[in-house]
Amino acid sequence: LAKSIEIPAGVIGLYEALAEVHGKYREELRPVKLTRRDKDTSLAQKAPLLNFVAFQLEVEKVRQAFGEVCEVLAQHRPKLKRALIKLQKTVAGDERLLKSLVEKFVWQDNNYMAGFVAKNKVNGELLALTLFNTSKPFVANYARVLEGQFRDDLWRENFCPVCGWKPVMAANTGESRRRVLHCALCDTEWSFKNLECPHCLNEDHETLGYLTVEDDEVYRVNICEKCKGYIKSVNEENLFTRENFFLTDIKTLHLDLLAQREGYCREVSNWITKDKN
Ligand SMILES: [Zn+2]
Ligand SMILES: [Zn+2]
Secondary structure, three states: OOOOOOOOHHHHHHHHHHHHHHHHOOOOOOOOOOOHHHHHHHHHHOOOHHHHOOOOOOHHHHHHHHHHHHHHHHHHOHHHHHHHHHHHHHHOOOHHHHHHHHHHHHOOOHHHHHHHHHHHOOOHHHHHHHHHHHHHHHHHHHHHHHOOOOOOOOOOOOOOOOOOOOEEEEEEOOHHHOEEEEEOOOOOEEEEOOOOOOOOOOOOHHHEEEEOOOOOOOEEEEEEOOOOEEEEEEEHHHOOOOOOHHHHHHHOHHHHHHHHHOOOEOOOOOOOOOOOO
16 A cells, blocks of 8 residues: 555644653552462453452542643644533542543443443543543553563453453564564553454454555554454564554554555444544
């Protein structure tokens, strides 16, 4: 495919500002050691590790992070100001409500979220965007503590072994052709087969392929003809530094547009709906 789409600088600016907010809430938590039994249960029940630690959010920090995320959005997207004010009035007035909303969001309680949106008549996409960016750093703090505690040799799911979210992108790490999926929410990486579709688990290489754009040896799109799903992929062999996938996802938005133009779907989660305007 020819690279014919440029991502507007304003879009990247917004995500860089959001990444800065994430960075502010990065924190080293006290180490948590899971028991062998927890790890076995996690594997047997396909239950993400976050289920086995006392995942707790601090009300005050959540309130603060939510406020900063809203502020960044209002600055970069003046058109959203009214919807943001309505949202803040609805959720930020009650700190306990905000905390529990963030937790329900992290656990992907989509029924609750849909009910909340309908009941309070707030903008659902905006709510998802703000909750995603509010919760991301806190869940990532837990994920770093839990790093290496899941059985990477045995976990073969298409969702994150730590938090249960879907991958944002795949990466080829360069070490013995190891392919990993990178969690959209907590940044955990787990091994995944080189030739397997992370949407429908199709392993038939005849129906798996990829799209690339001219002169790009780092980023490509893995596609599946069976489910018409796609995932963007980074070839880390050709990179000097580790990526911040939250930003890489946005910097490679042209690949989403191209893949979608070719008839493939991203389908990351019902709840991350990124603002692409
Ligand atoms: Zn995760
Ligand atoms: Zn598929």
